Amino acid sequence: MQHATGAALQSAQRDVIRHSHERSATFGLFETMRPDYAVLSGAELAVKLDQSRALFAHALPVMETLxxxxxxxxxxxxxxxASGLILHSLGDDDFLARAEKVALRAGAVWSEEHQGTNAIGTTIAERTAVTVHGDQHxxxxxxxxxxxxxxxLDPHGNLSGVLDVTGDRRGYHQHTMALVRMSGQMIENRLIASAxxxxxxxxxxxxxxxxxTLMEGIAVFDLDGRLLCANRSAQFQLGIELGRLRAQTLEALFGESVDALVARAGEPACRLELHSGVGVFASVEFHARAASSIATVSNALAVTHKPSSSLAELCTGDARMQDIVERVRKVIGKNIPILIGGETGAGKEMLARAIHRDSPRRAGPFVAVNCASLPETLIESELFGYAQGAFTGAAKxxxxxxxxxxxxxxxxxxEIGDMPLAMQSRLLRVLQERVVEPLGAARAVPVDFTLVCASNRKLRERVAEGAFREDLYYRINGLTVTLPPLADRTDLRAVVDKMLRDERFVGRMVGIDDDVLALFARHPWPGNFRQLSNVLRTACAMLDDHDTHIRVEHLPHDFLDELGERVQEEATPALAGGARLADIEASAVAAALKAHGGNVSATARALGVSRTTLYRKLRS
Incomplete structure (x- = not known):
């Protein structure tokens, strides 16, 4: 049966490619022609980005995670x-250089009319997920x-855009499409939540x-019980496609009235029965307009939600983090800018959000801008905005x-260290005068905000190189804190437990074996929290329904390979020809014990395991 299903999918894929090739020919394209490499100017692209602002805003953090x-x-x-115009791209530097040669970058159009059969254009034409491999182009x-x-798709079922992963055909991985599908679902769910x-x-x-989790169905109704939108999982569980679902009412689909479900908003998951007779668990949320903002309400329509993150929650036992939090607390609300240093993925934005949530401005917006991810041609309009008619094609x-x-x-x-020098001058003026002059505007706009900056670069060195303005450096450098890399944290077990508890990668609480934690303590974690999150997410995906703890066999192979290579590089005995897991674990324990001068208690604390467990490892 599984073989038959796979064969059917392969046949369908061949049909999609064949139909796309036929369309490409009707567009007047021929296989050996030079592709259309026309790319929009920065001003034109800024207009397109503004037209797709909601999509861009919700997709950007998902793209970074992907x-x-x-x-x-x-x-x-x-x-x-929806036209195939690339709004934003990011990726490995070596491949981006090759991609530039075929105009696979922001401002280029990859519809079938322009590029023939390709995953982006063919996805738009077929309205389905597509992989195009090598000479299928x-x-x-x-x-x-x-x-x-x-x-x-937007919340109304219309095509909003396309998410694509492109790489060298020699490095193709079958799991890539699964990751892209999951990321696309995340973006769609975000669009629904904000719509x-x-x-x-x-x-x-x-x-x-x-x-x-991504598996949940999401159905949204107005206060008359009419369905506004439903995500793909909801359509699948209800057994009705979106077009027909819009004709259904809340009571017809779930057997409950609006008033009855509003009264249950904010409660733990309740039981409902679908129109098909299938029982489901449901979490009900009611969002009402109040003072031009959206508030979540329960029975009395007034539930105050505790912030999901705060400075206190960042303190999980590491002394350096505790010191950072205590220092930051002393300047919050005192109009002192904060500069956060640390490696990529060390949690700079997490700290910034915690600062905001603990500040007197917590009710105001938190606006994050990655200065390194914005093209230089767009950063000015993105940061400072533009007036009506500021340039040809500008939004009305x-x-x-x-x-x-x-x-x-x-x-x-x-990543303020990557801001272009011209923009640094304009930003300095904003910080000094507290006004913003949009492009083409006749008058300035006053602003008042708390400033938090971050960089994985050493800004003093950037100043010495002439790449960063010295006066701007001193303007943003009110309080400087540097986050420790994950490999140097002494609270690894607490960090892992918190991540598993907060993220709920499998929708339930799971623990982690001491053996796995010993391997984690040995790893250098070059990607820091982002890498740890991905390792835990993948490990959780490997769990069976009855598993309550992550074990070594659940860890991703590339993580174990990377750890084995590191141990080999350090010339650890008995690892020639490829490290066994037991050898890696033993070397991790031995290295930690040596680093702490044979002190078992100190070694156990560093590894995040009990002394009993450590003694057992030493005897094995």
Whole structure:
């Protein structure tokens, strides 16, 4: 049966490629032609980005998470609008250089009319997920690529854009499409969550542990019980496609009235029965418009939600983190800018958000801008905005920039060390005068915000190199804190436990074996928290339903290979020809014991295990 299903899928894929090749020919393209490499100017691209602002805002953090999972695979991630225009891309430097040669970058159009058969264009044409591998591309110039794309639908079921992962065909991995599909679902769910000002939202699944995960169904109704939207999982569970679902009412689908479910909002998961008779667990949320903001309410329509993150929650036993938190607390609310240093993935944005949530401006917006991910041609309009008619093709009403969006709240400038010098001058003026002058505007806009900046670069060195303004450095350097890399943290077990508890990667609580933690303590974690999150996410995906703890066999093979290579590089005995897991573990214990001068208690604390466990490892 499984073989038959696979054969059917392969046949369907061949049909998709064949139909796409036929369309490519009707567009007047031929295989050996030079592709259309026309790329929009920065001003034109700014207009397109503004038109797709919601898609871009919700896709960007998902793209960064996805990139952390595929980093160093000679790949790139692209986000396009519904026409195939690339709005944003990020990826490995070596592959981006090759991608530039075929205009696989922001501002280029990858519809079938322009590029022939390719994953982005064919996904748009077929409205389904598509992988195009090597010579399946219509144009020979693109044969070195393998691309996997999924459509992103807006809450009304219309095509909003496409998410794509493209790489060298020689490095193709079958699991890439699964990662792209999951990321596309995350973006769609984010779009649904932000789309409606007044709504009754039901999150449901037949298994309670799947509520709060990508597997949950999401159905949104207005206060008359009419269905507004439903995600793909909801459509599957209800057995009705979106077009027909819109004709259904809340009572017809779930057997409950609006008033009855509003009264249950905010409660733990309740039991509901679908129109098909299938029982599901459901979490009910009611969001009502109040003072121009969206508030989550329960029976009395007034539940105050505790912030999901705060400075106190970042203290899990590491002395350096405790010191950082105590220092930050002393300057919060005193108009002192904070500069956060640390390696990529060390938690700089996590700290920035905690600062915002513990500040007097917590009710205001938190606006995060990654200065390294914005193209230089767009950063000015993105940060400072532009007035009506500022340039040809500008949006009729103009656009406010990210700095103005942060008014009354916190502006977080991540990777500020990569900001172009011209923009540094304009930012310095904003910080000195507390006004923003949008492009083409006749008057300035006053702003008031808390400034938090971050960089993984050493800004003093950037100043010495002439790449960063010295006066701006001293303007943003009110309080400087540097986050320790994950490999240097002394609270590894607490960090892992907290991540498993907060993320609920499998929809339920799971623990971690001491053997696994010993391997974690040995790893250098170059990707820090992002890498740890990905390792735990993948390990949780390997768990069976009855598993309560992550064991060594659940860990990703590439993580174990990387750890084995590191041990071999350090010339650890008995690892020639490939490290066994037991050898890696033993070397981790031996190295830690040596580093702590044979002190068993200190070694156990560093590894995050009990002394009993450590003695057992030493005897084995």
């Amino acid at each position: 990139y952390a999972q595929i980093a160093n695979t000679h790949s790139m991630i692209a986000l396009t609008d 219509y144009l020979r110039a693109n044969h070195f690529l393998t691309c996997s794309s999924v459509p992103i 409606f000002n007044e709504k009754l939202c039901i999150r449901f699944h037949s298994r309670p542990e799947f509520i709060g 009403r103009g656009a406010i920039g990210r700095i103005v969006q942060a008014n009354g709240g916190t502006l977080f400038l991540d």
